[in-house]
Amino acid sequence: MDLGISGHTAIVCAASKGLGRACAEALAAEGVNIVLNARSAETLEKAAAEITAQYRVTVTPVAADLSAESGRAALLAACPAPDILVNNAGGPPPGDYRSWSAADWEQALNTNMRAPIALIGAYADGMAERKFGRIVNITSSVVRHPIDAQGLSAAARSGLHGFVATIVRGLAKNNVTVNNLLPGAFATDRLLSNFAFRAKREGQPVDDVVAARKAELPAGRFGDPAELGRFCAYLCSAGAGYVSGQSIVLDGAAHPQAL
Ligand code: NAP
Numbered sequence: 150m151d152l153g154i155s156g157h158t159a160i161v162c163a164a165s166k167g168l169g170r171a172c173a174e175a176l177a178a179e180g181v182n183i184v185l186n187a188r189s190a191e192t193l194e195k196a197a198a199e200i201t202a203q204y205r206v207t208v209t210p211v212a213a214d215l216s217a218e219s220g221r222a223a224l225l226a227a228c229p230a231p232d233i234l235v236n237n238a239g240g241p242p243p244g245d246y247r248s249w250s251a252a253d254w255e256q257a258l259n260t261n262m263r264a265p266i267a268l269i270g271a272y273a274d275g276m277a278e279r280k281f282g283r284i285v286n287i288t289s290s291v292v293r294h295p296i297d298a299q300g301l302s303a304a305a306r307s308g309l310h311g312f313v314a315t316i317v318r319g320l321a322k323n324n325v326t327v328n329n330l331l332p333g334a335f336a337t338d339r340l341l342s343n344f345a346f347r348a349k350r351e352g353q354p355v356d357d358v359v360a361a362r363k364a365e366l367p368a369g370r371f372g373d374p375a376e377l378g379r380f381c382a383y384l385c386s387a388g389a390g391y392v393s394g395q396s397i398v399l400d401g402a403a404h405p406q407a408l
Pocket of ligand 1: 162163164165166167168169186187188189190192213214215216237238239240241260287288289290331332333334335336337338339340
C-alpha cells in the first residue's frame with residue numbers, strides 16, 4: 150500500500166532506539182525524510198547513519214533534550230515546517246507516590262505533557278496553512294488501564310490526552326490530524342528496565358519476572374516495536390485524514406473492549 154507521503158518531512162522525537170526509532174524506520178521506508186531526535190549525540194548519529202543507509206532518505210539528527218525549552222528551540226531551528234510530528238520521550242520512572250518530590254513531578258510533566266504540547270503549539274498552525282499535517286503522540290496504555298507504581302506516567306500523559314481533545318476539531322478542516330498511540334508491553338530497553346524495578350521490589354530474578362509477564366499476555370509475547378512503527382506510519386499517511394482525536398491502544402488484546 151502506498152501511503153502517499155514519500156518526500157514529506159517528519160520530526161520523530163526520542164527516536165535513537167525503541168518505539169521512536171521504529172516509527173522513524175517505518176516512515177523512512179515510505180520515503181519520508183526524517184529529523185531524528187534524542188539526547189545522546191553519539192547513539193543518535195549512529196541511528197541516523199543506519200536509517201540513511203537502509204532507506205536512502207535524508208536523516209537529520211538533532212541532539213536535544215525535549216523536556217527543556219532550549220532543546221525544543223533547537224528542534225524548531227533545525228526543522229521549522231515539518232509535515233509530520235511524532236511526539237515521544239522517555240517515560241517517568243515507576244515508584245511509590247508517597248516519595249515523589251516536586252522535582253519528580255516537574256520532570257514528568259515537562260517531559261511527557263508540556264514538551265509534546267509545546268511542539269504541537271509550535272507546528273500545528275503551519276501544518277494547517279499548508280493543508281497537511283499528521284501528529285502522533287506516543288503515550289501509554291496506562292492512561293486507559295492503570296498500573297500501580299506508574300502514577301507519574303499516567304498523570305502526565307492524561308494531561309496530554311486532555312489537551313489533544315480540545316484542539317482536534319479546530320485543525321480538522323485543514324487536514325491536520327492528532328492521534329495518541331497507547332502502547333502496552335513492547336520489547337524495548339524501557340520495558341526491560343521496568344522489569345528490573347519489579348524484580349528488585351519482589352526479590353525475584355529478572356528472567357522469571359519477564360517469563361511470568363509474557364505468560365500473562367493473551368498474545369504470549371511482547372509487541373514488536375516495528376508493529377507500532379507501521380501503525381504510526383499509517384496514521385501519518387495521506388489516506389488517514391479522517392482519523393483524528395483518537396487514542397488507540399496497541400496491547401495485543403491485553404485489555405479488550407466489550408464493543
Ligand atoms: P526506550 O527504548 O528507552 O527509548 C527511549 C528513546 O527516547 C531513546 O532514543 C532516548 O535517547 C530518547 N529520549 C529519552 N528522553 C528524551 C528526551 N527528554 N528528549 C529527547 N529524547 C529522549 O523507550 P521506549 O520503550 O521506546 O518508550 C518510548 C515511550 O513509550 C516512553 O515514554 C515509554 O514510557 C512509552 N511506553 C513504552 C512502553 C513499552 O512497552 N516499551 C509501554 C508503554 C509506554 P536518549 O536517552 O539518548 O535521549
